[in-house]
Amino acid sequence: xxxxxxxxxxxxxxxxxxxxxxxxxxxxxxxxxxxxxxxxxxxxxxxxxxxxxxxxxxxxxxxxxxxxxxxxxxxxxxxxxxxxxxxxxxxxxxxxxxxxxxxxxxxxxxxxxxxxxxxxxxxxxxxxxxxxxxxxxxxxxxxxxxxxxxxxxxxxxxxxxxxxxxxxxxxxxxxxxxxxxxxxxxxxxxxxxxxxxxxxxxxxxxxxxxxxxxxxxxxxxxxxxxxxxxxxxxxxxxxxxxxxxxxxxxxxxxxxxxxxxxxxxxx
Numbered sequence: 001x002x003x004x005x006x007x008x009x010x011x012x013x014x015x016x017x018x019x020x021x022x023x024x025x026x027x028x029x030x031x032x033x034x035x036x037x038x039x040x041x042x043x044x045x046x047x048x049x050x051x052x053x054x055x056x057x058x059x060x061x062x063x064x065x066x067x068x069x070x071x072x073x074x075x076x077x078x079x080x081x082x083x084x085x086x087x088x089x090x091x092x093x094x095x096x097x098x099x100x101x102x103x104x105x106x107x108x109x110x111x112x113x114x115x116x117x118x119x120x121x122x123x124x125x126x127x128x129x130x131x132x133x134x135x136x137x138x139x140x141x142x143x144x145x146x147x148x149x150x151x152x153x154x155x156x157x158x159x160x161x162x163x164x165x166x167x168x169x170x171x172x173x174x175x176x177x178x179x180x181x182x183x184x185x186x187x188x189x190x191x192x193x194x195x196x197x198x199x200x201x202x203x204x205x206x207x208x209x210x211x212x213x214x215x216x217x218x219x220x221x222x223x224x225x226x227x228x229x230x231x232x233x234x235x236x237x238x239x240x241x242x243x244x245x246x247x248x249x250x251x252x253x254x255x256x257x258x259x260x261x262x263x264x265x266x267x
Contacts, residue, residue, distance in 0.1 A: 056078050058076045061205055062209035063204045076252070078248070090145065094246050099137055141169070143160065143212075146199075154184065212238070216229035
């Protein structure tokens with residue numbers, strides 16, 4: 001005869017215990033997933049800022065009214081396209097952010113705090129456009145490129161290769177000067193032939209801009225005549241390799257949202 005089969009031993013298990021035991025695991029998994037997603041987002045954001053686009057704070061008034069900015073106050077925050085010039089060359093009319101050449105950086109002083117903690121915070125905020133970079137990064141408009149000759153005379157105004165420029169971005173009220181009365185909006189200069197792979201740049205707020213005109217060299221005889229920039233053209237021009245990117249649009253404040261004009265003054 002077959003012996004009677006013993007019944008399985010029943011265990012006193014509360015189904016709720018499984019739920020209680022798995023709850024910490026669920027929380028731990030959600031936390032890990034959140035950390036992973038945040039890390040990926042930060043890496044992607046870093047890659048974008050490094051290679052694609054980056055916000056910059058406009059610290060000065062040299063590009064008004066196109067870009068607002070002033071010393072010690074809140075200016076426009078622009079998005080700078082760092083990708084375009086990997087496949088093309090800067091052109092006349094482009095508003096560009098660039099690293100000031102050595103001759104442009106003489107006397108530049110760090111704007112960072114001596115306090116390590118504050119300096120770290122400033123650097124972090126600079127990376128997302130809330131504080132100006134701690135380097136001589138400048139923003140100007142390209143007027144002429146390598147091989148072109150730029151010049152300004154009272155009788156002709158600002159010209160490139162002998163052709164008078166059309167500059168609708170200049171504002172009489174902002175500059176407190178009228179190009180029709182003061183064609184050069186400063187000293188006469190040139191002719192300057194821009195060397196290959198270099199750029200001649202000027203601010204839209206022409207009477208308040210330390211641009212190519214201010215950094216080029218002058219011969220004493222011409223200075224006595226009131227004509228600037230007749231010496232070495234290298235000092236007053238910017239290497240193309242120094243260009244960080246092209247200003248595309250104003251990201252902040254909301255009331256200033258919009259694209260940055262790339263009007264070619266030579267056309």
